[in-house]
Amino acid sequence: MTGHPVSRRLTLGVIGAAAFAGRTLAQGGGDPLPSWRPGARRDAILRFVAEVTRDGGPGFVPPAERIAAFDNDGTLWVEQPLYVQFIFILDRVRALAPRNPAWRDDPVFRAAIDGDLRAATAGGTAGLLRLAGAAQSGLSPEAFQGVVAEWLAGARDRRWGRPYTALVYQPMLELLAFLRANGFTTFIVSGGGVDFIRAFAEPVYGVPPHQVIGTTFALRTGDQDGRVTLTREPQIDFVDDGAGKPVGISRHIGRRPIAAFGNSDGDYEMLRFVTEGPGPRFGMIVHHDDAEREYAYDRDSHVGRLSRAMDEAPDRGWQLVSMRDDWSRIFPG
Amino acid sequence: MTGHPVSRRLTLGVIGAAAFAGRTLAQGGGDPLPSWRPGARRDAILRFVAEVTRDGGPGFVPPAERIAAFDNDGTLWVEQPLYVQFIFILDRVRALAPRNPAWRDDPVFRAAIDGDLRAATAGGTAGLLRLAGAAQSGLSPEAFQGVVAEWLAGARDRRWGRPYTALVYQPMLELLAFLRANGFTTFIVSGGGVDFIRAFAEPVYGVPPHQVIGTTFALRTGDQDGRVTLTREPQIDFVDDGAGKPVGISRHIGRRPIAAFGNSDGDYEMLRFVTEGPGPRFGMIVHHDDAEREYAYDRDSHVGRLSRAMDEAPDRGWQLVSMRDDWSRIFPG
Known part of the structure; x- marks a missing residue:
């Protein structure tokens, strides 16, 4: 990098x-x-x-x-x-959703996009791994690190606002x-x-x-x-x-x-x-x-x-x- | 270690x-x-x-x-x-042979034990990987590093005797x-x-x-x-x-x-x-x-x-x- x-x-x-x-x-x-x-x-x-x-x-x-x-x-x-990385994955799924219209046909992805955590996690580990894979694949490791660093610079925790x-x-x-x-x-x-x-x-x-x-x-x-x-x-x-x-x-x-x-x-x-x-x-x-x-x-x-x-x-x-x-x-x- | x-x-x-x-x-x-x-x-x-x-x-x-x-x-x-590690593998197969009598029934292993390099490598990559696997498995990584270090301390290259x-x-x-x-x-x-x-x-x-x-x-x-x-x-x-x-x-x-x-x-x-x-x-x-x-x-x-x-x-x-x-x-x- x-x-x-x-x-x-x-x-x-x-x-x-x-x-x-x-x-x-x-x-x-x-x-x-x-x-x-x-x-x-x-x-x-x-x-x-x-x-x-x-x-x-x-x-x-x-x-x-x-x-x-x-x-x-x-x-x-x-x-x-929630694990910070899981919050990143949810944000990233939402950010990529417009480029992936078919995701709305998948209940786990639709729930993630709509911010419905309970439904997004209802699919258990298999569903979470599908979200993690979709949200974090397709880039080089170098480019992905850049995406994460940029997200970390802007994202804020809800309880502390930091x-x-x-x-x-x-x-x-x-x-x-x-x-x-x-x-x-x-x-x-x-x-x-x-x-x-x-x-x-x-x-x-x-x-x-x-x-x-x-x-x-x-x-x-x-x-x-x-x-x-x-x-x-x-x-x-x-x-x-x-x-x-x-x-x-x-x-x-x-x-x-x-x-x-x-x-x-x-x-x-x-x-x-x-x-x-x-x-x-x-x-x-x-x-x-x-x-x-x-x-x-x-x-x-x-x-x-x-x-x-x-x-x-x-x-x-x-x-x-x-x-x-x-x-x-x-x-x- | x-x-x-x-x-x-x-x-x-x-x-x-x-x-x-x-x-x-x-x-x-x-x-x-x-x-x-x-x-x-x-x-x-x-x-x-x-x-x-x-x-x-x-x-x-x-x-x-x-x-x-x-x-x-x-x-x-x-x-x-030959790669030094391959020489190690051959030496180790010979050292372990008495504890593995069945190896003599396998042409690749028998050749390795007898020091017949041509026959030992005749099996191609598949044969070499079997030798490598047999010679280097069964120990913890820590114990295996110890075996290698001990072998390196005693082994000598034929051309230079070092x-x-x-x-x-x-x-x-x-x-x-x-x-x-x-x-x-x-x-x-x-x-x-x-x-x-x-x-x-x-x-x-x-x-x-x-x-x-x-x-x-x-x-x-x-x-x-x-x-x-x-x-x-x-x-x-x-x-x-x-x-x-x-x-x-x-x-x-x-x-x-x-x-x-x-x-x-x-x-x-x-x-x-x-x-x-x-x-x-x-x-x-x-x-x-x-x-x-x-x-x-x-x-x-x-x-x-x-x-x-x-x-x-x-x-x-x-x-x-x-x-x-x-x-x-x-x-x-």
Whole structure:
């Protein structure tokens, strides 16, 4: 994505300042985690990082092996009331509808176009995948990233009236920056579409495109007007969620991370894969228990269901973060 | 691969010294490319790097977009008389044969076990894929990388009597280090197996596992003895060669590289994909024309065939490197 004007604009936007402030703090010797309240979770982070970076200590991990994996939806940014990518898909279906008149004959598409969420999702996963395929295919990955970046620049969340890229968790931005300042390489490992996340991960999280792992759609190669072309197809060919996360990690990173951060049962296998390795390990789950400042949900949520991973957290040594108690601030700015 | 004792040993081996020497030169202000003879190819490299790094200049490329893609076999190390990975596969089939007595009833496997190369390859691609699958499946990616690293530590090339990791091209090590010293992120994009290359890419090339893209085998997930497991399956699920290389690049890097280095028609689509992008671009082909110091082959070779990419190189502005004329030294040490 050479050029990438929209991403550049995002860099200078609401989020850039906060993310870079976190980075400066971590490197400047001040409090690296100002939005984490004193307590067990904050202590656990500081203890783990001190342990793996203490040269000559029993838990020392060379920088090349300091790999940290972060889920995205619900771990780095808001996923309620709907995944941001699903809101994008609905908007995009509406935008493309005039060019696709036949869509109105399909109940799922007609519902999406009319903004009838209940009917649009009534078709279950099969219907959602058809919407996702139609809304996100036909472009090159580069052009698609541009479409996403442009949408993100204009779209606003209804509850806060802010861009979705402003609804990222300030404590997690500080954590990302703190880990990087201590020699970690930070990866996103998401069930979301890889090109969708790559459209904003670098300016917003400081994570370059090649450190984003996600669900992928098939790519078709071609040769058109004297150029090699890549075109996104409507079919998903890899689902980076649940048991798929260790697979995505292994294929992409080729080395087991030593720290993993998630918020739902979709992160359960990743958390186990990471924390079952030898040597110092760190697993953390963000628990959404703050209806006032964000949302409160876990076992019964249709988005970001958290049950088994929470039940097993104590025995597995995973830190359960209370957004309400452990975070003094939720969003930047 | 936390721990990875064999890789650590390799770091301290014959190659480490040469690779790090190249890095120091590039950063220390001396000649960054001492093994490149003065001439058009060397000038083209220096000019390109000067152009993209000149802040405020018309060709400036921000560091995040300075991505370089390198083929491996025949571009970074020797691929004649057979791909190193194929030699590994044959050795591994022999090593596993006592535990698999039924293999002797299969002509392809029997030939491989008996060291009859002609008969082992007579089955064509299908036979080779069966050998590759049998030799490389059944282990976790981590354990498989360990097997490869151990094999590389002991195996010797017949012609030079040296480890294969010593038969890497010193001018290309210098080029990798020079690009990195100028803010580039260097990736390997190979038709070889990704876990095979990850077993040595970091100590030998300075390329971490997550910057290696290659052909992949299917992975099976499981849960055994209370651990999440990943097991390599015998089936290839992605071939990172030819038209597959732009696909592998797009999925893994998510951004079009601005420089590509190859040596065969398997790199043709990658070279085009990279050099057809906007702004400054660099494409280079290593031409094996030095039978005395290495090998001489192109159009008629069964390994690393180079024909179309060479024919189109002048029109496409790709640099054709003569190993004989442009390189003062082939191997490190």
